[in-house]
Amino acid sequence: MTEELQRKTTVVNRWITDLAPVGGGYHGSIFEAVNYSVKAGGKRIRPVLSLAVCEMLGGSEEDVMPFACAIEFIHTYSLIHDDLPCMDDDDLRRGLPTSHKKFGEALALLAGDALLNHAFEVMSNAHVPSGIAVEMIKTVSHAGGIWGMIGGQVIDMKGADTYEELVTLYRMKTGALITAAGQIGVIAAKSKDESVFSAVSAYTDNLGIAFQIRDDLLDVLGDEQLLGKRVGHDEATGKRTFVSSLGIDGARMALEEYTQNAKKSLSVFGERAAFLSALADYLLQREH
Amino acid sequence: MTEELQRKTTVVNRWITDLAPVGGGYHGSIFEAVNYSVKAGGKRIRPVLSLAVCEMLGGSEEDVMPFACAIEFIHTYSLIHDDLPCMDDDDLRRGLPTSHKKFGEALALLAGDALLNHAFEVMSNAHVPSGIAVEMIKTVSHAGGIWGMIGGQVIDMKGADTYEELVTLYRMKTGALITAAGQIGVIAAKSKDESVFSAVSAYTDNLGIAFQIRDDLLDVLGDEQLLGKRVGHDEATGKRTFVSSLGIDGARMALEEYTQNAKKSLSVFGERAAFLSALADYLLQREH
Numbered sequence: 001m002t003e004e005l006q007r008k009t010t011v012v013n014r015w016i017t018d019l020a021p022v023g024g025g026y027h028g029s030i031f032e033a034v035n036y037s038v039k040a041g042g043k044r045i046r047p048v049l050s051l052a053v054c055e056m057l058g059g060s061e062e063d064v065m066p067f068a069c070a071i072e073f074i075h076t077y078s079l080i081h082d083d084l085p086c087m088d089d090d091d092l093r094r095g096l097p098t099s100h101k102k103f104g105e106a107l108a109l110l111a112g113d114a115l116l117n118h119a120f121e122v123m124s125n126a127h128v129p130s131g132i133a134v135e136m137i138k139t140v141s142h143a144g145g146i147w148g149m150i151g152g153q154v155i156d157m158k159g160a161d162t163y164e165e166l167v168t169l170y171r172m173k174t175g176a177l178i179t180a181a182g183q184i185g186v187i188a189a190k191s192k193d194e195s196v197f198s199a200v201s202a203y204t205d206n207l208g209i210a211f212q213i214r215d216d217l218l219d220v221l222g223d224e225q226l227l228g229k230r231v232g233h234d235e236a237t238g239k240r241t242f243v244s245s246l247g248i249d250g251a252r253m254a255l256e257e258y259t260q261n262a263k264k265s266l267s268v269f270g271e272r273a274a275f276l277s278a279l280a281d282y283l284l285q286r287e288h
Numbered sequence: 289m290t291e292e293l294q295r296k297t298t299v300v301n302r303w304i305t306d307l308a309p310v311g312g313g314y315h316g317s318i319f320e321a322v323n324y325s326v327k328a329g330g331k332r333i334r335p336v337l338s339l340a341v342c343e344m345l346g347g348s349e350e351d352v353m354p355f356a357c358a359i360e361f362i363h364t365y366s367l368i369h370d371d372l373p374c375m376d377d378d379d380l381r382r383g384l385p386t387s388h389k390k391f392g393e394a395l396a397l398l399a400g401d402a403l404l405n406h407a408f409e410v411m412s413n414a415h416v417p418s419g420i421a422v423e424m425i426k427t428v429s430h431a432g433g434i435w436g437m438i439g440g441q442v443i444d445m446k447g448a449d450t451y452e453e454l455v456t457l458y459r460m461k462t463g464a465l466i467t468a469a470g471q472i473g474v475i476a477a478k479s480k481d482e483s484v485f486s487a488v489s490a491y492t493d494n495l496g497i498a499f500q501i502r503d504d505l506l507d508v509l510g511d512e513q514l515l516g517k518r519v520g521h522d523e524a525t526g527k528r529t530f531v532s533s534l535g536i537d538g539a540r541m542a543l544e545e546y547t548q549n550a551k552k553s554l555s556v557f558g559e560r561a562a563f564l565s566a567l568a569d570y571l572l573q574r575e576h
Contacts, residue, residue, distance in 0.1 A: 026448075
């Protein structure tokens with residue numbers, strides 16, 4: 001598992017480097033700001049998922065990676081904007097100064113805008129049949145937008161009032177883009193089988209919520225050094241999380257349950273899903 | 289001219305209302321914020337241009353309007369983000385409180401993000417052949433991104449050091465999206481003639497720079513009531529403009545020259561370009 005994860009992460013990082021915007025001239029500073037955040041690392045879970053799903057279904061790296069990188073660019077822009085003073089006001093991300101700490105708020109704002117826009121430029125330039133490109137752009141824009149990630153950020157900002165709303169929040173804020181990452185893999189592999197699409201979507205939907213519950217636990221139990229960002233943020237702001245709703249043990253049980261459900265969704269793929277199944281376990285135990 | 293402009297603006301506003309995101313629930317506030325800015329009015333120059341070019345070339349309203357609206361959504365998001373305290377810190381836009389004054393900075397930031405994302409969702413859902421949709425998304429994302437509008441905003445932020453850089457700034461910040469608006473019209477009309485694409489691009493490129501010079505003049509000579517925003521901003525911030533570079537008379541001459549060049553680019557279309565030609569004159573004289 002770890003070896004295969006490393007191999008896939010290396011592939012992903014090579015593509016990200018290739019597809020990140022490069023330039024200079026009068027507006028050279030924006031390229032610097034964008035690449036600072038894009039190359040700051042991170043787990044690359046979303047593009048790894050896309051690649052893993054696509055490979056499991058017999059698709060090619062070339063067909064999936066432009067779209068997988070687009071999702072990572074969107075994820076990265078959302079972190080830059082989330083860190084801004086008017087949002088979470090964070091100084092550290094992945095152990096480095098956040099974009100606005102490094103480049104100032106205005107350039108950080110524009111770097112986020114540029115990355116979101118760039119994600120779509122990359123997808124429209126992918127060397128795939130145009131029907132596939134449009135389906136990809138439809139999937140990604142829906143997941144990243146007002147009915148997905150951005151909608152989830154809005155709920156997060158005001159705070160979830162009930163447990164039900166909390167699950168909706170996680171499904172939108174974190175789950176939507178992770179689910180899209182899986183679906184991208186199915187579309188790239190040109191699988192027409194509805195049950196494949198459903199199974200992958202169920203896997204990533206459960207994985208996305210599990211991922212966010214693990215974040216809640218790490219905010220209470222995690223190591224600031226390992227995480228590369230401050231902990232105790234949720235308790236300090238008094239916002240509802242799985243931990244505040246269910247307690248630490250309850251949140252652990254929920255994490256276990258969503259992870260099991262994710263793995264069960266893979267049963268239709270049998271042995272071919274070994275990596276995706278191991279990835280769910282890996283994320284369950286992650287320390288950052 | 290005025291009658292035809294009104295007819296086209298009415299068509300544009302109907303499409304914008306139809307294609308703006310509508311929703312409610314836990315994240316209802318973001319729909320309110322997005323629609324507040326989208327429906328605050330504005331001249332709708334960009335989508336009117338797309339529609340006019342498409343109609344001149346025999347294309348249909350249905351084929352062009354989803355993309356024309358996408359450009360207007362991108363223009364609107366850029367205004368929301370430009371008005372934020374970390375950028376121009378403006379309180380008024382089109383005579384109304386700016387988005388962050390009305391909804392707070394965090395929701396304004398997300399409303400801008402949502403609109404940019406929504407532009408691409410709308411384009412990917414347009415009822416046109418997928419090859420056309422991909423070409424549209426390529427054109428719009430390139431014009432709105434780091435090599436176009438956003439790049440121009442970055443130059444604007446630091447200020448242009450030379451006259452040459454100022455022209456580059458205007459060409460990117462304002463011109464790129466206006467040029468794309470014209471190109472959208474050509475693509476929607478399925479015109480394969482390279483000279484048509486070049487002529488329309490030359491027209492909109494000149495028009496975009498002329499538009500920005502008129503803005504410079506209005507910032508010095510304009511009426512705050514008519515403009516719906518404060519004037520004297522450029523002088524207060526000491527930034528280089530056409531007026532500070534060439535004086536009021538010099539800026540007027542430059543405006544006249546770019547407008548004439550725009551109109552000359554239309555000569556290949558003869559009488560069919562009457563509206564576009566009149567539009568250039570109209571924009572030359574606009575008071576807001």
